[in-house]
Amino acid sequence: SGNNVTTLSAEPTSFPENIIFSSVEARSLTVSWDEVLPGQNEPINGYLLYYTNTTFSDTITVIGGQNIAYTLTELRPYTNYTVTVSAYNDAGTGPASDNRTQQTEQAEPTSSPQNIIFSVVEARSLTVSWDEVPPSGQNGLITGYLLNYTNATFADTINITGGENRSYTLTELRPYTYQTE
Numbered sequence: 001s002g003n004n005v006t007t008l009s010a011e012p013t014s015f016p017e018n019i020i021f022s023s024v025e026a027r028s029l030t031v032s033w034d035e036v037l038p039g040q041n042e043p044i045n046g047y048l049l050y051y052t053n054t055t056f057s058d059t060i061t062v063i064g065g066q067n068i069a070y071t072l073t074e075l076r077p078y079t080n081y082t083v084t085v086s087a088y089n090d091a092g093t094g095p096a097s098d099n100r101t102q103q104t105e106q107a108e109p110t111s112s113p114q115n116i117i118f119s120v121v122e123a124r125s126l127t128v129s130w131d132e133v134p135p136s137g138q139n140g141l142i143t144g145y146l147l148n149y150t151n152a153t154f155a156d157t158i159n160i161t162g163g164e165n166r167s168y169t170l171t172e173l174r175p176y177t178y179q180t181e
Contacts (some may be wrong), residue, residue, distance in 0.1 A: 006161045010042050012087040012094030019085060019100040022069065026077040026107035026139070032069035034095065035086040044087050050096070077107035077139035080147035111137025113166070123175045153177065 016033035021028035031049060038044045044065030051072055053059060062070050065087070075081065080103045084096040113130035120127040131167055133142055142163030149156060149170060 009089055009091045010039075012036055012089060013039060014087065015097045016047065016068075016085040016087060017097065019083065019097050021100070021102040023071070024102060026103060026105040027075050028071055028073045029075060029081060029083075029102055029104060030069060030071040030083070031083050031100075033085050034054030035066060035068050036094070038065065040061055042091075043089050045089045046087075048088055048093060049083060050085075051081050053079050053081050062156045063091040074092060075104050077104050078141075079104050093126050106140025109133050109139055109142065120169070124173050125169055126173065127167055127169045127172045130165065132163075 014036050016036055018034045020032055021029050022032045031051075033047070035042050036047075045060060046063040046065060046067065049060040049062055049070050049072075051060070054074070060070060060072070072081070072083075080099045080101055082099050084099055086096045087094045096173065111134050113133055115131040117129050118119055119129065128147060130145075132138075143165060144159060145159040145166070147158040147160060147168055149158075158168060158170075
């Protein structure tokens with residue numbers, strides 16, 4: 001009778017190809033790739049999805065050789081993320097795919113303008129100016145501001161277009177009666 005000999009498995013020698021971002025949102029990215037086909041003695045147990053931005057990096061383990069997509073969540077809006085994918089098995093991790101980079105979509109600002117200042121105060125006009133929204137709260141390009149002002153009998157909102165425009169002069173006011181929000 002013959003002896004049965006089982007060889008040990010080898011780590012994958014191929015890398016995932018055709019890395020794409022099949023869904024792009026402000027706080028999530030869905031990454032997909034082509035399945036790495038197992039070679040002789042190279043079963044595929046799953047994939048390692050490595051992602052990074054300028055201040056953060058992490059690795060996600062995607063279990064199962066046929067699972068070829070993953071949605072990264074809790075991401076920062078309007079931020080570039082770079083991903084690579086590697087197949088793995090019991091023997092180790094195979095080579096990494098090429099880097100792919102995608103920017104998440106913009107989202108509404110999560111901070112307000114800073115240092116609101118009233119100047120050129122006259123009986124019937126005043127200029128309101130402010131500093132930009134802190135970069136960590138911009139979540140994209142600031143395209144304008146809404147300036148709300150009220151008194152006991154009147155309220156109005158001025159739409160100020162252009163993120164670089166950070167002052168506005170209110171005119172034809174009644175003396176001693178308005179406040180801004």
